[in-house]
Amino acid sequence: MPQRSNLIDKVLLSRNGNALLNAVTVLPTLIKINKDCFVREAALSLSVTTEEMSVRVGAIVDARAELEGPLLPILHDVQKEFGFVPQPALQIIASRLNLSRAEVHGVASFYHDFREEHPGRHVLKICRAEACQSMGADRVANHAKRTLNVDWHETTADDAITLEPVYCLGLCACAPAALMDDKLVGRVDEDRLDTLIGEARS
Numbered sequence: 001m002p003q004r005s006n007l008i009d010k011v012l013l014s015r016n017g018n019a020l021l022n023a024v025t026v027l028p029t030l031i032k033i034n035k036d037c038f039v040r041e042a043a044l045s046l047s048v049t050t051e052e053m054s055v056r057v058g059a060i061v062d063a064r065a066e067l068e069g070p071l072l073p074i075l076h077d078v079q080k081e082f083g084f085v086p087q088p089a090l091q092i093i094a095s096r097l098n099l100s101r102a103e104v105h106g107v108a109s110f111y112h113d114f115r116e117e118h119p120g121r122h123v124l125k126i127c128r129a130e131a132c133q134s135m136g137a138d139r140v141a142n143h144a145k146r147t148l149n150v151d152w153h154e155t156t157a158d159d160a161i162t163l164e165p166v167y168c169l170g171l172c173a174c175a176p177a178a179l180m181d182d183k184l185v186g187r188v189d190e191d192r193l194d195t196l197i198g199e200a201r202s
C-alpha cells in the first residue's frame with residue numbers, strides 16, 4: 001500500500017497540474033486509508049470528474065425539474081449529495097434549467113444555507129435572529145468563535161466542526177438556540193456550547 005505522504009505528494013503535484021493522472025489512480029486508496037481533512041478534500045475535489053459530476057447533478061435536476069421553482073430544491077439536493085454546492089454544479093444546473101450560471105450562482109450565494117466548501121464532520125449553527133440576539137446569542141457566538149478558533153463559515157483545524165450562522169431555528173421561546181448537526185438546543189450558554197463541542201469532538 002502506498003505511504004500516505006507519497007499519496008499526498010501526488011495529490012499536491014496534481015493540484016499544480018503536473019500529475020493529475022497519478023492522483024486519479026491513487027485516489028481509491030486515498031479514500032480507504034485516511035479520513036482526515038486534507039485527504040477527504042483532495043479526494044472529493046479530484047475524484048469527482050466533470051463527467052461524474054454531470055451525471056450526479058443531472059439526475060438531481062431531472063428528479064426536480066418538473067417542480068414549480070425547482071432551483072432551490074435542486075440546490076438543497078446537490079448540497080445533500082456533496083456536502084456543499086461545488087462550483088461546476090452551478091453550470092450544470094444552469095444549462096439544464098435554461099438559466100445563466102450567474103442566475104444560479106446568485107441564488108446559491110444569496111442563501112446562507114448553501115456552502116461553497118466541504119464542511120467539517122459536524123456543523124454547528126448558532127441562531128443570529130432577533131429573539132436569540134436579545135437573549136445573548138452574540139455572547140454565545142463569540143464564545144464559539146474563540147473556542148473553535150474560527151469565524152463564521154470556517155472549519156476547525158482538526159476538521160471536526162464548521163461554524164455557521166442561522167436565522168431562526170423555530171425555537172425562539174427557548175432563545176438563544178443552536179443546532180449541532182440535527183440536534184436542536186435551546187437556552188444555550190457557554191457551558192452548554194462547550195458540552196456540545198466536546199461531544200462532537202469525542
Ligand code: FES
Nearest residue numbers: 127132169171172
Ligand atoms: S430567533 Fe433564534 S430560534 Fe428564532
